[in-house]
Amino acid sequence: MTTSWAPRSTLAGGWSCVPPGSAPTRNSRRWPATLVEEAQTGKAAVQRLADRVSAVFVPIVIALAVGTLAFWLGAGSPVSAAFTAAVAVLIIACPCALGLATPTALLVGTGRGAQLGILIKGPEVLESTRRVDTIVLDKTGTITTGQMALVDVLTVPGVESDEVLRLAGALENASEHPVARAIARGARDRVGELGDVEDFTSTEGLGVQGVVDGHAVIAGRTALLEQWSVHLPDELAEAKAAAERQGSTAIAVGWDGRAKAILVIADTVKPTSAEAISQLRGLGLTPVLLTGDNDAVARSVAAEVGIEGDGAVIAEVLPRDKVDVVARLQAEGHVVAMVGDGVNDAAALAQADLGLAMGTGTDVAIEAGDLTLVRGDLRAAVDAIRLSRRTLRTIKGNLFWAFAYNVAALPLAAAGLLNPMLAGAAMAFSSVFVVSNSLRLRAFRSTVTGAAAPADGRTQQPAVLT
Template identity: 70%
Template sequence: MPQAPTAAAPPLHDSEAELAIGGMTCASCSSRIEKKLNRLDGVTASVNLATERAHVSYAEGREVAELIATVEKLGYSAEELRPPDPDTAQTTAAAEPAESEADALRHRFTVSAVLALPVVLLAMIPALQFDNWQWLSLTLAAPVVVWGGLPFHRAAWTNARHGAATMDTLVSVGTLAAFGWSLWALFLGDAGMPGMRHGFDLTVSRADAAGTIYLEVAAGVVAFILLGRWLEARAKRKAGAALHALLDLGAKDVSLLRGGTEVRVPVSRLAVGDRFAVRPGETIATDGTVVTGTSAVDTSMLTGESASQDATEGDTVTGGCLNLSGRLVVEATRVGTDTRLARIARLVENAQTGKAEVQRLADRISAVFVPAVLLIAAGTLGAWLGLTGDVTAAFTAAVAVLIIACPCALGLATPTALMVGTGRGAQLGILIKGPEVLESTRKIDTVVLDKTGTITTGRMTLLATHTTEGYEETDLLRLAGAVEHASEHPVARAVADAATQAVGTLPPVTDFRNVPGLGVLGTVEGHRVLAGREDLLDDAGIGLPETLVEALAAARQEGRTAVAVAVDGTACGVLAVADAVKETSADAVTELRALGLTPVLLTGDHRSVAEAVAAEVGIEPGHVYAEVLPEDKVAVVERLRAEGRAVAMVGDGVNDAAALATSDLGLAMGTGTDAAIEAGDLTLVRGDLRVAAVAIRLARRTLTTIKGNLGWAFGYNVAALPLAAAGLLNPMIAGAAMAFSSVFVVTNSLRLKTFT
C-alpha cells in the first residue's frame, strides 16, 4: 500500500524478531515496553497486549539479547520466539503458558472469592453483623489482600522501582489503602470495639472516620479483579484458538518411502524431493506433487469449503489437508516453514501482532492515563476534605477513583478483535496481513478486477459446438479432438480435453502437421481432418456454409476463439473456445455492488473479449479497461485514485503484483502466483471471487468491533471517573465495574467467531 512521505528516511532494518513478553497487565505496560524499544537506534517495535508479544525490526549491529535485556530492565520477562512451524509441537508449547496462566488465576480467584464472600456479605447486610464480626472480617480479608492481591502488589512495586505506574499501581494502592485504613480504625480507632455496627451505601459513607472499615472493599475488589483477569485469560486463549487449530492440522509423522519400503519418521525429517505415502484418512504431511494414485482430498482447512477436491498424478497437494479415499504417493516440494500452511500461519500471526491506527491512539492515551488518575485521586481527596471536611467520604471517593480507572480495556480493545477476526478469516480462507488493512476497507469505493484467473478460470475451455446438418456433435469432437490432442496449443488442449470428456479415449492421429498461426491437420480413422482458423480451410480450398459463417461471426462478437473443422474436404463444424467465466463471478460482482463498491474490469485482452466478459458478470461497459499492458495496470489504478476514488485491486498473476501494491487495498487470489500474494493486503485462498466480498465484510466487521470496543473503553472511563470523584460509587462496586469492562471488550470481540 502507498506510504505517506516522511521528512527523513527510516532506518534500514536487516532483521526481525518475535519476542514473548511476560508480566504485562494493561495498555500502559505494552506502551512502556514499545516506547523503550523504539528509543533504541535502528529499532522499530510493536508490542501487543493481547498476544503478549513484541514484533521487533532491528538494524545490523543489534542483537536479540540486547532487545531482551532492554525489556527485562523494565521489570518484564522476554524470550525470542521462532517462526511457527506446523511440523513441530511449538504451537502446543505456545498454548501452555496461556493455559497455566488461566489455571493459576482460577486457583487464586477461587480461594480469594471463598474468603471474600463472607466479608462482603457482613458489610453489605447489617442484619448479619454480630459482636466482633469485624475481627472475623479482618481474618478472612487479610489473606485475600496479601496473597490474592500479590500479583498486583508485586507488579506495582516493580513498576515503582522503574519510575512507572500501571493499572496494577491503581489496584495495589487502592486496596492497600482500604486495608490500611481498616487496620488503623480497628487497632487505633473505634472500629474494633465489641458491638460495632455500620451500614452499607453504594455511594460514599458519611460515618465517623475512626469507626469505619473498608475490609469488604479491599477483599471484594481483589476478588473481582482476579475474576476479570481469569476471564480475560480464558477469552484470550479462545481468541487465539483459530491459529492454534490451524497449525495443529499439520501431520506429526509420515510414511517415508525408502528403497520400496515405508518407514514411519517425524515430519521434521522430510526433505524436498522425498517421496511419502498417504493412506485414506491420513493428513498430507507437506506440500508436494502426486506421483501415483488418485483420491479425493479435503481442502476445507485452506478454502473454508466443505467440497473435496480430486487429486491425481501430477496434481499439487497441500500439507495439512486430509486424504479421504485412495492411497497417494507424494513427492515433497516444500517442507518446514516454507509450506503453505506455515506461510498462512505467519500471515495470521503477523496480523495479530500489528496495531491499527486507532489502537495507537489508545496506547498514547493509556501511557499518560495512570499518572493522570493518581493526580485525580489526590485532587479528589483534597477537594472532599476542603469542601466537606469529611475524612471518610474523601477517602472513599479517592479509593473509588483509583479502582474504577482501569486502562486495561483500552489495551485489549484492538488486539482481541484482531485475534478473533484474523483467526476466523483463516478458517474461511481469508488471510488479513495487518490491522491497517481493516482501516483501508472502510474507505474503499471502487474495486478493480483482473479478468484472467480472477473473473475467469484462467484456462481455455470449449464453450460451444456448431455442426452442419447431418453431422453429429460427438463425431465432430472425436475427430477434431484427436488431431488437436497432438498439439500443445492452449486452444488445442481445450478442444482435446472437451472431446475426451465427451467420447472417452481418442483415436490415434497419423500424418500430423502443425501449421504455425493457422491450425493443425492429420489423418484420424482414415479421415483427413483440418482444425484451425478459417484461413487454414481457405488455403485448402474448403469453403464454409452460411450456418458456419454465422457461427464464426457470433463467436468473434462474444470474444471467443473460433476453430473451424473440415473432414475429408468438407467444412462440418465450428468450435467456440474461450477463457470461461467462473460460475460464481456474476454473484460476486452483485455482492460487491451491495457493499457500495463500483466494479471495474481490467485486462490485457481485446476489447471485444473484455466487454463480453463484463456483460456476462454485470459490469458496465464504461468501467472496462481493455488491451492494457501489464506495466500499464499500475497507471490505471493511479488514474482512478487521481479521480478521488479509493481503489481495491483483485488479481492473481505476476503482472498484477505492482497494481496490487499500488492500490489502497490489494486482494490477491490464493490460486495465483507468489508475487501477487506477497503484494496483496488480503489473500483469498480460494479461487472464488465471492470471497472478496466476504473478506471485505469480515474486515469491516472486525473494524466495527474494534471501534465498538474502544468506544466502550473510552466511554466507560469518561463516565465512571466523574461519578467516582463525585462520591457516587462505592469502591467495591467500582472494582466490579472495572473488572467487567475488560471482560465485556473481550466477549464482544469473541462474537466475530460466529461471522459467516
C-alpha cells in the first residue's frame, strides 16, 4: 500500500500555526502593567513638537525679561519697579503647564484605556489613530466568534462518515488552526479517541497532510489536493459549492490518492460585529474584510455585518500575502489600521500604520500590534480609536491653552501691569487647568455596555495576558 504521494510542484514553505508546545515563555512577553507604563512614560510626536517650541520659547523669554529690565531702567523707573516687571515676565512665562500638558493626558488616557481593556503600547500610537482612514479586519476570531464547529460530513458512495472522521480527525488533531480544532473536536465527539499521525506537514494557507493508520491523508483546500493530483468528483464539488454559498467553510479530505469527503465547518458572526462596523464608519474609517476563506464565505459574512463596496472584501489570501494587501493599500495613499488575532495576522499587524490585536488571540499577534484589545469584542476597537483620538485632542488642547496663556500674559508683565504674586498665582492656575482638563478623560465611556471601570478603580487584567 502506498503511504505517500509525490507532489507535482514544490510549495513555498512557511508555518500557518504555532506547533504545540512552542508558545512563548512568560519572560518573552510584555505584560499589561509594562505596556501601560511604557505608554505613560513615552513621548508622543506632539510632545516632541512642544519640546522644540520650548527650546526656542525659553531663551526668548529670558531675553524679554532682560530687555524689560533694561527698558524700565533706561526709562528712569526705580530699580525695584524694573526688577518687579522683569521677574513678573519670568514667572508668568514659566513653562510648567507645557511640561504637564502631555504627561498628564497620557497618564489619564492610558490608565482609562487599561480599565476598559485597551492596552496602548506607546504614545506614538495616538498620532496613528488620528490619521487612519481604512481599517482592515480579519474574519475568523475578529468578526466571527472563531468557535468553529463541524456541522456535516459529505462523502462519496461507499465511504462511511465515521471512517472520514477517524482519519481526518487524527490528522487535524496535530494542527492548532481553528478549523483543524473544530474538525478534531467534532471527530472526537463522534468516534472517540483519535489515533496518531506520522509525517505531519502543514502547508501555509492550504491545509495539512500526514499518514494515519497506514493511509496517506490530506485535508484542506482543493488547491492543495490538486498539488497531489487529487481532484474532487462532481458530487463533492457540488456539495462544496453549496456549503460555501451558505457561508460555511468546506474542507476537502482524501486519502490513498482519491478525494473521499467534504467536511462542512460553520462559524458564527459575533452579535456585536455589525454594530461595531457601523461605528467604525461613523469615525470616518472604511472597513475592508481580509480573509483566507473562499470568496463566497467572505462575501456572506461581509453582507451580514454591513461591509460593502468595491474592494471591501479580499478573500482567498494566503497568510504570507496579508502583509502585501496592507502594503498595497498604503501604496494607494491610505493610512491603514489592521485588526487581527492569529499568528497569520502578525506580519500584517506590524505592517499596518496602526495594529490592533485582539487579546483573545495569539501571543505573536499581541506582540505585533500597537494596541491590544482585551475583550474579544470588535466594539473595543471603536473604543480604542475613540479614546486615542480624544487623548490626542486633550494633549493638543492643553498645549494650546498653555501657550496662549503665556503669550497673552507676557505683554502685561513686560508693561509692569502684573504683580509677581498675581503672576505666580496665574501660573499655578494654568497648571491646575491642564491637569483638570486631562482628568476629564476619566469620564470617557465605552460603547460596550458594562465595560466601565471597576468600582475600586483597579485595572482589569485579562486572563489571556496574565
